[in-house]
Amino acid sequence: MASTETLTLNMGPQHPSTHGVLRLVLELDGETVIKCVPHIGYLHTGMEKSMENEPYQQAITITDRMDYLSAMNNNLAYCLAVEKLLGLKLPPRANTIRILMSEIQRIASHLLWLGTHAMDIGAMSVFFYCFREREMILNFFEEIAGARLTPSYIRIGGVALDLPDTAEEKIAKFLGILPDRLDEYWALLDENPIWRERTVGIGVISAADCLRYGVTGPRLRATGVPMDLRKDHPYCGYENYTFDVQVGENSDVFDSYRVRMGEMRESLRLIEQCLETMPEGDFNADDPKIVLPPKERVFTDMEALIHHFILVTRGFPVPPGEAYASIESPKGELGFYVVSDGSEKPYRVRVRPPSFYNLQALPYIVQGEMVADTVAVIGSLDIVLGEIDR
Amino acid sequence: MSETEATTPAVEAPAPKVNPVLGDIDRIRKAIPDAILRVEEDAVREQYWLYLKPKALVPVLKLLRDDRNSDYPYLADLTCVDRPYEERRFTMIYNLYSLSRKQRLFLKVQLAENETVATASDVFVSADWAEREVYDLFGVRFDGHPDLRRIELPDDWDGHPLRKDYPIVGKRPVILLNDVRDAL
Numbered sequence: 001m002a003s004t005e006t007l008t009l010n011m012g013p014q015h016p017s018t019h020g021v022l023r024l025v026l027e028l029d030g031e032t033v034i035k036c037v038p039h040i041g042y043l044h045t046g047m048e049k050s051m052e053n054e055p056y057q058q059a060i061t062i063t064d065r066m067d068y069l070s071a072m073n074n075n076l077a078y079c080l081a082v083e084k085l086l087g088l089k090l091p092p093r094a095n096t097i098r099i100l101m102s103e104i105q106r107i108a109s110h111l112l113w114l115g116t117h118a119m120d121i122g123a124m125s126v127f128f129y130c131f132r133e134r135e136m137i138l139n140f141f142e143e144i145a146g147a148r149l150t151p152s153y154i155r156i157g158g159v160a161l162d163l164p165d166t167a168e169e170k171i172a173k174f175l176g177i178l179p180d181r182l183d184e185y186w187a188l189l190d191e192n193p194i195w196r197e198r199t200v201g202i203g204v205i206s207a208a209d210c211l212r213y214g215v216t217g218p219r220l221r222a223t224g225v226p227m228d229l230r231k232d233h234p235y236c237g238y239e240n241y242t243f244d245v246q247v248g249e250n251s252d253v254f255d256s257y258r259v260r261m262g263e264m265r266e267s268l269r270l271i272e273q274c275l276e277t278m279p280e281g282d283f284n285a286d287d288p289k290i291v292l293p294p295k296e297r298v299f300t301d302m303e304a305l306i307h308h309f310i311l312v313t314r315g316f317p318v319p320p321g322e323a324y325a326s327i328e329s330p331k332g333e334l335g336f337y338v339v340s341d342g343s344e345k346p347y348r349v350r351v352r353p354p355s356f357y358n359l360q361a362l363p364y365i366v367q368g369e370m371v372a373d374t375v376a377v378i379g380s381l382d383i384v385l386g387e388i389d390r
Numbered sequence: 391m392s393e394t395e396a397t398t399p400a401v402e403a404p405a406p407k408v409n410p411v412l413g414d415i416d417r418i419r420k421a422i423p424d425a426i427l428r429v430e431e432d433a434v435r436e437q438y439w440l441y442l443k444p445k446a447l448v449p450v451l452k453l454l455r456d457d458r459n460s461d462y463p464y465l466a467d468l469t470c471v472d473r474p475y476e477e478r479r480f481t482m483i484y485n486l487y488s489l490s491r492k493q494r495l496f497l498k499v500q501l502a503e504n505e506t507v508a509t510a511s512d513v514f515v516s517a518d519w520a521e522r523e524v525y526d527l528f529g530v531r532f533d534g535h536p537d538l539r540r541i542e543l544p545d546d547w548d549g550h551p552l553r554k555d556y557p558i559v560g561k562r563p564v565i566l567l568n569d570v571r572d573a574l
Contacts, residue, residue, distance in 0.1 A: 040541060040542065041540075041541060041542040041543060041544075044542040044543060046551055048527075048552060049551055049552055049556075049558060050558070053558050084435055087434070208463070211463045211464040211489075212463075212514060212515045212516065213515050213516050214464065214465060214466065214467075214514075214515075214516030216466075225489065227489055232489075232492050233492065321432070322437070322439075323435055323437065324437065324485065324494070324496070326466075333466060335466065335467060335485070337467070337469060337483065337485070339471055347471070348471045348472075348552075350467070350469040350471075350483075352466060352467040352485070356519065356520075357516055357519075357520075360515075360516065360518065360519045364515075389542055390542075
């Protein structure tokens with residue numbers, strides 16, 4: 001006898017395929033999702049509030065912990081917003097290093113996404129391969145910034161340290177390895193019938209709906225909308241580099257996978273160009289009231305010591321005003337709205353977290369899909385709960 | 391005019407930037423007179439803010455979304471700033487973006503302590519969670535919101551942490567509003 005009763009299933013917050021601590025309450029009819037209600041906030045630590053109580057420069061450490069898979073991009077977006085308020089001009093080397101770092105970070109973020117997304121759908125081996133390459137990137141970050149996941153490397157006024165002499169060689173080595181490895185992943189997944197069965201035609205959302213829900217990043221580009229802030233509103237000099245915006249056609253999980261795979265190759269192109277055109281010179285803006293003086297000068301020069309002391313203990317005041325800066329993070333449009341009241345601490349920092357808005361579309365996308373496909377859709381949205389909850 | 395003057399080009403003055411949202415302002419003024427209270431412009435950073443009457447917010451959002459010349463299909467973000475020392479302490483900021491024009495426009499609505507504003511989620515679904523977050527962290531209420539619950543904090547949480555009178559240490563607001571006013 002057929003029963004019309006529905007089943008309410010709790011998924012998460014410790015479920016491995018929910019990428020952190022996302023909790024979904026699903027209402028199921030057999031295996032079909034009738035309703036999906038996400039519950040977030042398990043990682044809420046009041047980062048926006050904390051940032052209001054830190055000097056501008058020190059608040060960067062908090063941005064690291066938002067989207068902990070692409071910390072460099074978070075640093076960058078926040079610094080751009082504050083620099084907009086300060087009206088600071090950066091030397092070309094700082095800009096090139098910033099682009100270099102944010103593209104390397106994009107690859108790291110996409111690699112982790114690919115590994116976990118494939119594992120969610122049942123392809124275990126890709127996960128190990130992806131982590132192998134990501135490890136190279138994290139080791140590189142450790143070498144240049146001292147930390148793997150929370151580098152705080154990009155600072156207001158430039159970057160924390162100049163690139164070490166070995167950096168170019170390391171990146172070149174990485175550039176030599178990764179294209180072949182990407183081909184390998186491509187071979188593992190692209191024509192794989194199980195992979196295609198699980199992704200093609202799953203989780204379709206139209207371009208108009210994406211915009212209604214505020215979905216940006218690769219998931220929006222998979223619908224064919226070529227919105228990429230690196231092209232539309234170039235920051236750090238992206239207009240001087242050649243790269244293509246990857247777009248999909250069918251707006252499904254498979255296309256968002258293809259878009260991200262393509263983006264990794266475009267990032268490699270960008271990194272190559274960065275290495276070729278890396279300018280010599282300062283890596284920090286010439287403004288002693290904002291940028292810390294070099295360590296040697298602190299030990300030998302009275303004025304530098306005073307600047308160092310003031311900057312570390314008190315920070316620098318930022319002219320009153322409001323500024324919004326957004327960048328194309330691996331997840332989508334990452335924006336910082338910074339309000340200054342003229343003091344050394346931001347009056348208000350609002351993060352426009354891409355994952356927050358991307359996740360919001362989840363109930364709409366999975367309605368009428370299978371439970372197992374919910375996992376595939378979550379993977380295709382590429383959410384990070386640290387950023388959603390903040 | 392001598393010949394030298396004619397041939398040497400004058401020191402190139404930066405072309406006066408035409409405010410790219412003038413058209414939007416005109417359209418709003420035409421359709422909904424007295425909706426805009428004030429226009430704030432930061433031409434250097436290319437940022438434009440329109441201060442709106444709270445009542446006019448939803449019609450203006452609808453107009454900006456539907457008008458083909460305005461074409462703002464995407465509400466990127468919605469947030470709030472608390473200034474407890476001002477009469478209208480909450481400033482709601484709506485961050486609109488037009489993909490076709492590559493133009494960003496900020497709308498602002500200022501609200502007093504217990505004032506409410508109509509929900510934007512009927513016009514842009516993306517406002518749904520964002521408004522829940524503002525309700526959760528600031529305590530601003532949105533009329534007609536389909537599901538106005540706390541989103542980040544537990545349902546039984548006391549207070550709204552992003553308000554300026556909420557302390558950074560401790561659980562509940564212990565600082566009186568007057569203290570904050572004096573301190574600022």
